[in-house]
């Protein structure tokens with residue numbers, strides 16, 4: 476299961492130029508070596524507990540459950556991790572691997588800046604040199620995250636080529652990686668990209684599902700009926716899903732961003748509306764034009780705004796192991812308000828997509844059913860954006876007033 480040669484069914488693989496292939500091979504060999512090394516795993520466990528603050532709770536949302544009147548809703552509280560989301564699980568894992576490989580310099584790409592912040596955080600922790608590539612347009616949209624990264628000691632390089640957004644930042648980072656492979660490690664932020672990244676990120680995020688599985692067995696004496704998570708690139712979702720893969724009675728649901736609606740061009744629902752193709756060096760479901768170029772995508776949740784999706788999710792979809800659904804901005808905002816006022820938890824806008832679907836699902840299920848929802852991050856980063864949306868759009872203000 477672990478050594479899959481980088482394929483999940485027909486998806487995944489390594490579609491990159493030859494020099495990059497050699498560099499990726501070194502990462503792959505080291506990953507397979509250390510992921511079974513008891514000392515490496517011990518060190519990983521130490522930082523998960525002492526730095527991230529794991530294990531985090533599996534929390535029964537009693538007020539929300541009662542209000543909906545159906546299945547019991549549990550939240551896996553990744554929002555309580557240090558830095559406020561699941562991304563740190565992966566960043567710590569890859570940084571420790573880089574250290575073992577003798578690399579002194581870390582590079583990463585970032586779109587909205589959340590992965591850049593997680594990467595800058597672990598570089599500060601381990602005293603590593605950190606360079607973050609970010610599209611120039613994104614650096615202007617996300618000035619506060621640029622400052623956060625700089626506070627943490629990272630160098631942020633605005634990328635001006637192409638569209639000056641995430642795709643160009645990825646290209647710049649890959650270029651740097653090939654040029655400086657001797658002392659540099661590329662820390663990738665989601666369960667995407669060429670092998671070994673999707674498998675590696677999955678392994679470092681699987682702590683989510685491993686903990687949740689043990690916790691629900693302890694609390695309820697049985698497995699959940701459903702597990703639900705939002706899907707951008709797919710790392711928080713695969714981290715929850717993978718440890719339940721062989722529990723065939725557990726139904727798996729990934730929630731994609733339907734943005735302004737699946738019948739518009741403004742969404743990022745790669746699995747729901749995409750077709751198989753190759754982007755960023757791997758094969759997956761992707762939103763592409765007739766030439767196979769990635770289409771512009773949109774979600775109000777910056778972390779879900781990606782034209783592809785992890786290869787393992789692409790395989791889960793085709794094999795029928797998981798179902799993928801989509802939730803609009805509007806539905807996610809409603810859940811954002813509802814969770815804030817019913818449980819005192821302000822979720823990340825990304826996570827609010829999973830919450831929205833879980834609420835809809837719970838209302839149709841009997842009371843003895845159990846749903847686990849991954850609360851991938853906290854909403855502190857989103858409150859200013861939501862405030863603007865309320866001020867600009869009456870229908871959003873109405874949603875809040877109805878809670």
Ligand SMILES: *Cc1c(COP(=O)(O)O)cnc(C)c1O
Nearest residue numbers: 707708709710711778825851852
């Ligand atoms: C980045 C992010 C996501 C989306 O990334 P995945 O790789 O799909 O998990 C979801 N939630 C939060 C809070 C994020 O920061």
